[in-house]
Amino acid sequence: MRIGVLAKAAGVSVPTVRYYESIGLLTRPARQGGQRVYSTEDVKALSLIRHCRDLDFSLDEISDILASVQRRLPCSETKASAERHLRSIRKKIAELCALEATVAALVSGCETTCSGSAAPDCVILQPGQPCCG
Template sequence: MNIGEAAGASGVSAKMIRHYEAIGLLTAARSANGYRVYNDREVAVLRFIRHARDLGFPLEDVRRLLALWQDRGRASAEVKRLALAHVEALETKAESLRTMAASLRHLAAHCHGDARPDCPILDDLARKE
């Protein structure tokens, strides 16, 4: 199948397929005329990458997970370690986002939101540390 068909079958855009090839996550055969040719194995790899990215795994972790997935002699302990490390990173990021939202909520509560030019939101963004 061509890149458009692989994109449709995997849910990954053609642009991202090219990117994944460029960074070595995926390899595709080339036809005699130089076009990329994909088979079911490459589409399965693309789906795997998409699912991992949908869960927020960074590309280096996707690379590790992909290698583990393709290694039938792998230990599931390594997969679990990567997943739990990612959960911890997500939880840290979620806490950081909650803190940012609370700060902005506080600033917005103190902004008059009227025709006056004074604005604690802008003042806070402009403050020197």
Template sequence: MAPVNDLELTLSQARTREPPMLTIGEVARRSGVAATTLRYYEQIGLLPAPIRLGGQRRYDEAVLSRLEVIALCKTAGFALDEIQRLFADDAPGRPASRALARAKLAQIDAQLESLARARAVIEWGMRCTCPSIDACTCGIHPTRPAPVGPDVRSARRF
């Protein structure tokens, strides 16, 4: 007989040693993802539709792992539609996911190189004791780039 209310659901889980089902508030609290975002992820297919009990969403613990993967993908720069494609790719060997991951790794590598250059410039600037970059004579700063295009006013200044 299927559980009818929260008490019966809890007793049913205790008898079968199933992990407790989580409310949307509990998932939000434990994952750090807002309840509105959880509903949106469900709407666009990033999260599977949870069971409903008394009109309330009830999630199993696996949703927390999935949310962690989504967060890591977002940190890596994947857009939500790209994350959807990663989860949806069930072809043998997942070639579409692998191609998407390779492209993202190339973007991350380019960002890391750019950040390393920015860090070096900041570190050089911190060693400089000149009154200003324009008046710098210590040679620490990289040379200023030449103006690009016919408009000299558009040249970047350091």
């Protein structure tokens, strides 16, 4: 199949297919008459890449997952990758919660101390205001 058919089958764009080839996530296909020719295995690999991207795995993590699939490693390898990814997600959530609390406090402070003042006087913009860290 041609690149456009592959892209459509996997739900990605043609430039995305080319990009994944350029960084080595997809193997470069054989060419026939100067055009790339893909197989159903390429559709499976590209669909897996897309699924992993939907789960917010990094490209490096996806590369490791693809290698595990291609080498038919035990599922425990993929589970370990997913557990590391889950820890990372939970850390980001905690950081975002702290950031949300800080911004909410600044907004509340603005409402009670400087609402209606000129923007440069706003408590939100004052250096030294507590921030998450």
